[in-house]
Amino acid sequence: MNVTTGLFYVFSAVLLFAAFRVITARNPVHAALYLVLTFFQAAMIWMLLKAEFLSITLVLVYVGAVMVLFLFVVMMMDINVENLRVGFWKHFPLAAIVGVVIALEMAAVLMGGFRVVDDPNAVAAAAEANNAKELGKLLFTQYLVQLEVAAAILLVAMIAAIALTLRARKDSKYVSPGDQVRVRSADRMTVVKMDATQAAVAPVAEVSEPKA
Structure with a gap:
């Protein structure tokens, strides 16, 4: 067994463990973090298979964008975890059987695509291809x-x-940007001249006291 095969088994074991913890973790944030770990392990396996583009795309799109957004949504929402986990272990055996059947079907389909190539020219062309x-x-x-x-x-x-x-809320104030652009300086402030409502009071002269 060479180094590539050993790394494949290590990454696969961590991927299976992380995927299992995604569905069994009680905290949604922990489940999302385990899903991030699952994506990273899948990206490493694709890197071993020399699918660099798919590996980098998985990290950038799913880990860098989708999962970060999902984590923000999960942490900002008040989720009642106990209600979400009601009946989990009741339906787990059926879900496990369906998962095993799907895995066997995928293995049966994919194993037929792995063929040993005897042509040395084809092997060399595949190694040099981008x-x-x-x-x-x-x-x-x-x-x-x-x-x-x-x-x-x-x-x-x-x-x-x-x-x-995008819904209009009654408690939010909104000003149309078009109205702000079309506004003129004369429309912003108007100086109004008004008569005084009360007459001005004459100032009282101060009387100085005589010195003794």
Whole structure:
């Protein structure tokens, strides 16, 4: 067993432990942190498989953006953990069976794709290939339409999320930026001349006392 195989087993063991703790941790913050650890271990396994682009994407997108946002949401919301865990162990055996079945199905599908390549030229070409470059070629040539459709769907989803959450509140004050831009200096302050409501009182002269 070489170093790469040993690291693969180590990362896989930590990944399985962290994934199990994601669903068994009582604190949602701890579960989110275990999920971050799971993503890191998956990224390291992809790095061992020489899928550098997927590894860096997993760290930047999921760990750097999604999980940080999820942690902020979990810590800012008042979540009743006890109500969320009601009936967990009751449904755990069924969920474990479904998970094992899905894992076996994925293993059956993926194991058929691992073939031993006997052609030395193919092995040398695969070693010298840049997977990020090849992935970019596929995305912007063969799968360009699918990429554009996915980008349009994400844009529509983002606009819909903003429209659904942007609600006018009665207790908040709002000034239209257009009105602020169109305002003139004469509209901001008006000097009004008014007559005095009371007559001015004449000052009383001070009387000095005679010296003895």
